[in-house]
Every structure is written in C-alpha cells, then in structure tokens.
Amino acid sequence: MPKKLLIALGIIIIMIIFSGIVWWQKFLIKKPAEKLKIYHIGLLQMSSPVNENIKGFKMGMEELGYKEGVNIRYTYRNAEGDLKKLEQYAQELVSLKPDLIFVNTSPATAAIKKATEGTGIPVVFSMVADPVRAGFVASIKSSGNNLTGTSCAYIDIAPKRLALLKEINPAIKKVLIFYRPEDLSGGPATEEILKAAPGIGVEVVAVPISKKEDIKNYLDKLKPGEIDAIMDPADAMVNSALTEWGIEKAKELKVPLMMLGRLECEKGALACFGVDYVDLGKQSALIANQILRGIAPSDIPIEMPRKFFFAINLKTAKAIGLEIPERVLSKADLIIE
C-alpha cells in the first residue's frame, strides 16, 4: 500500500512541477507576435497625371507602419482615362473584397461608389473637388456611408488660380477655359472662375466640350492674339487633353498655360497651382489608417488639403517671352529652370 501511494504521489508531484515549468515558460517567454494581418488595399485611379497622389498614399501608409509586402498589399488599377475600363476595374477591385479601396479623382470615385454599394467596403477618396456636390457624401462632416477622404478643393481654389495667372502676367485680359458642364469638378470650378473673373480683371472664354478631341479641334483653329492665356479649370479630361495638345499650342501662341499639377508644369506648362498630390496622398493615408483601426468612414469628416503647390516653369516663360515678377516667384514651391 505505501509503495503504491508513494508512486502516485511521485507522479502527481512530477506532473505539478512539469505543468508549473510549462506555465512559467509560457509566462516568461515573450509571446510570439500575433499573426500579422496583411491588409489588402485596392487602388483605383482615373489616369496617370495623378500618379503622385497614389505614390503619396503609399508613402503615407509606410510612414504609418504599413510595409508593402509585409503587412499590406496593393491591387492597383489605372483606367488611363477610359471610363468603361474604370467601371470594369471598379467591379474587379470590389470582387477581390479588399479591406479598403483608395481611389482618386471624381470619375473613379463615382465608379467605386457604385461598385461598393451594399458591400460595406470602406473607400477613401482623394483628389475629389467637391464630394458633396458630386453626391459621394451627405456632408463634409459625415459621409453617412462607406466613403470618406480628402477633397482637392479645386472648386475653392479656382478663383485663386485665375488671380495667380493674372499676377504672372498682369497684361492678361482674356483667358480660355475648356470645361464639361456635367463634370463634377470642372463644371463648378468654371462657375467659380466666371464669378471671380470681373474682380480679377479678366474676361473668361469658357468653352464647353463633350470629348477630348473637341479641345484639339478648338486649339487647332486658335490664332495668335485671340486669347491671352489658357487655363484648366479642374477637369480630368481637359487636363489630359491640354497636357497632350495644349502645352505645345500655348508655346506656339506664346501665352501662359495654367494647369493643376507638377507633372504638367514639368512637361512644359508655364505654371501650375493645385494641391500637393503627394501630401494629399499622405493625408488620405492618415484617414485610411483610422479606418483600418476600426473607425467607421462615416465618423471621419472629409478633409481639405493641408498643402497647396505652386510651380513655375521659367524655361517656358523664356520660350513665350515672359518675365515672371519676383513676387510671384517668391510664392512658388518649385521653379523649373
């Protein structure tokens, strides 16, 4: 009897000691990090001129600790201005059920809004001139749906851009603007420009268009002296057409061309004033981070850009025989010489 009891006691003690060691080990040894979640982000853009916005978004995400290939992966689609492709890509991205979709420009946001309806996939948009007027969100303070993001305030800054154009060359009297009345960005921006024009002391020639080629046809017929400057109000299609044909035509006519982004200025537009695409992308990344941390898109107000970007191309200025005032140059974030 005692022998059996001793064995039983021995086994119990060994078991207790063993379980104690196991527990202690478990307690002492640093727990392995929880399985790292790899976030899947869909990226959709209308066209390449806003590439820097996507770049800025990715940079912002990286600054926030999301390393591509480590804890985040992107599925990128660029419709290159093709609206049909845009809708197709929007559907495709939604079918992949990403954790979030980052989209830039109004047309792409419209496509993604439609595609994500009823799915609950959060969407962060960027480079949208007026998300309320476009019907993407209920109000700036709360979208009331699965969308939130950053506005590029192109409508708000449109008069300022015209004023800058006048500052660049005070002799400007007549400014040519192409716009699509139905465009959610270019249309209202043109309205604002038209409203501000008399105060600035310029006449605006606003030409409605329906397709890109309309711009080419108009520019082809344009003769020197008919206009003093050309300006892109903030329409993706107009932007694309002016980049393609307007830059050269402006040089030919020796008139200033005011565009929106750095890329166009680098390609030869005299000036650009718009948002800092990279910074706006980073700003959008902050919103995406809030969503990935569990905050509902409807709880995050739409943000206005933190930074605006003004660039002057002195090569073009020289080519068109224009001397840029020192005060204007002092305002520029970038001077291309």
Place this chain on the structure above:
Amino acid sequence: MVLFRDEKGIPGINFLYLIIGLVILGLMVINIGVNLIWLGVFAEKLKERAINYEIAEAKRGAESIEKFIEVEINDIKKLSQDIATVKDSEFFIERFLKEHPAIKEISIINLDGLEEKRYSRERYFTKKELRDFSFLEEFEKAKKGEVFISKVDFTEKGEPFIKISLPIRKLENEKPQAILRIIFHLRGAWEHVLEMKIGKTGRVSVIDDKGMLIADPQPSRVLKKINLLTLPPTKTLIKGEVFEGAKYFNEKGIEVFGVGAPIKNLRWGVIVEQDAAEVEALAKEVAIFATAFLIATIIVIGLLILLLFTLRRADQDLIKKSLALEKRTQELEEAKASLEIKVKARTKELEELTKSLDEQVKEKTKELQKKLEELEKFHKVAIGRELKMIELKKEIKRLKEELEKLKPRTKTSE
C-alpha cells in the same frame, strides 16, 4: 516534549517528524508570503508602468502641441514686427503663407477695426469680402497691445482652427500701427499626437480650457462638440496640472485608465485613455499565475505532509511488527533454551543408559563367551561321541550285515 522522547529521554522519531513538519510548514508560509508579496508588487509595478507610459505619452503629446503652436506664434510675432519695418509687407506675408501651411489666412486690420488686406494661399478674396472687426474682443485686445488667442473653432468644413490677433509694431512698447489677424488651422498640430499608438485601445484626445473636445482620433466626436468636463482628468488639466491617472468610465461607458498632461500656455490638455482591461491584463496574468503557483505549492506541500503522515503510519506499523517479532524471537529463544536443557538431560540419560547397556552387553557377551566356550567344549565332546557313535553305528551296521549273511543258509537247509 516528553511525548517526543523515548524511555531514555532521547528525542524519538516523533520529534523528527515534528521538525520535518514544521520545516515544511515554514517553507510553505515563506513561499506563499514571498510569492504573494513579490508577485503582488510585480503586478502593481506592471500596472504602474502602463500608467506611467500613458502619462509620458500624454506629456509628449502636450509638449509636441505646445511646441508646434509656440513656434508658430513666435513666427507670427516676428512677422508682425517684419510687417512694421518693411515697405513691401505683402512679399513677407505671401512667403510666410508658403512656409506655414497651417496658417490659412492673414489679415491686416487698421486701427479703426477695418480689414484692409486679406491673404490666403488658396483663396482669392474680393474687396467685398473684407470685414469690420472694430466691435470684436480680439481687435480690442490686440489694439491694447495684447496677443489674443481664441478658443478652438471649426470652419464650415469641420476644420479646427484658432484665431490669433496681435499688434503690428516694431517694438513691444510702441503703439500698434495696425492689427495682424491670423487663422491658424490646428490639424497639423493634432496629426502626430492623434496617431500615437498606446497599446491596442489607447486613445489620445485634446481638450480646450472649457473642457471641450477639440481633437480626437474620431473627428466626428469633435464635430459633435462634446464637453468632457465631467471626466476626472479634465478639471485637473484646466488647472494646468498633470493628471496622474485614475480608473473611470468614459462617456461611452467603457472602463478606462485615463491620464492627462496640460498644454500650459493655452490651458488645454492632452488626455490619454486606455481600456482598463488592457492596462490590467498583464497584472491579471501575473495574479492568475500567482494564484496557480500558490495552489500548486499548497498541493505539493499537502502531498508532502500526507506523505509524512503515511510514512509515520507505515513506520508505526513497522515498529509494532518489529516489537512483535522481537517478542517472538525472545519466546523462541526461551523455548530453545528450555528445549536445550531438556535435550541435554535426555542426552545424559541416554548416555548413561547407553553406558549401562554397554556394560550389560559386555557382561552378557562375557557370559555368552563363557557359555560359548563351554558349548564349544561340549560340542567338541559331543561331536567326538557322535563320531564314535557314528563309527559304532557303522560297526554295528557291518556287524549286522555280517550276521545277516550268516543266517539265511541255515534256513534253506531245512
């Protein structure tokens, strides 16, 4: 103590058991005590460390906001002096706007309170949009030479901002030439503070001097204009003191540990809240471990005591059996001794008997020898006679035969 001594007064086995038992109990008490104290202190330290970390983060956030705003205000003060000294103030203002993205608007107000110029990097203002400030507190204060900083307000687009008004003058003691009015957007100040990572549930928010929430990771809360005056950290922060931490229920009804650090110059405060469950998680783990450890210790010690009792009982049985055996051995030895005596006596008797028998045998042998000798003598005598007898018989027989032979001849003759 008598109980633990044997008949000779020497400490016995029970005394040994008592000592072992006391040692085990002592160890148990020390073990439990030490572990309770150590683990208890350890758990408390863990909690303290988590709270200290929260406080450090709150202070860091407060300092960061304070520094950001201080730098901006100093630059604004410098701008007001530059404008007073140079002719082309517009150049300075435009450059200032470019270099300070958080400053969204700059106005020059004359001493009558009328806005003369309004600058913005992104907005174009017409003359119609120039305003009259003569009736406003901010203008009056700036005109008196003070720096006016408004409470946090929000633009129609939900952007938090403050208004700063200050005199434009070359030197501090001079009369103002005009008033400089600045619209300072605060998002830049919030961003890195609100992005602070404090555990899984940590959240940083900023309150103003009235307890209004002015920055939060969930901006919709700010837009709802929530007043956090009822929260424990708020009152302390408004006084400009650090709130060292307390457990309370936040406005969502979640139990949190909250700490706070003041942004002294503005009388704002940074509040860091973390779910109490998360703060106490490690301490709880330690407490569970301590409890389990104590239970295991008690079980082991209980088993040792049980083992001790079992051994003692087994030992007592052994002693009893040993004593019985000893008694039997003694009995056996006694029986053996008695038997030996008896055997010895019997042996002696037998020896004597053997001796007597030997003597008797010897006598009888002697007698028998004598008789044998006599018999032999007799035999010899008897055998001699017999032989003579045999010879005589044989003689007789021969003689008879001879006689016979003589008798028949006579008869035939008849």
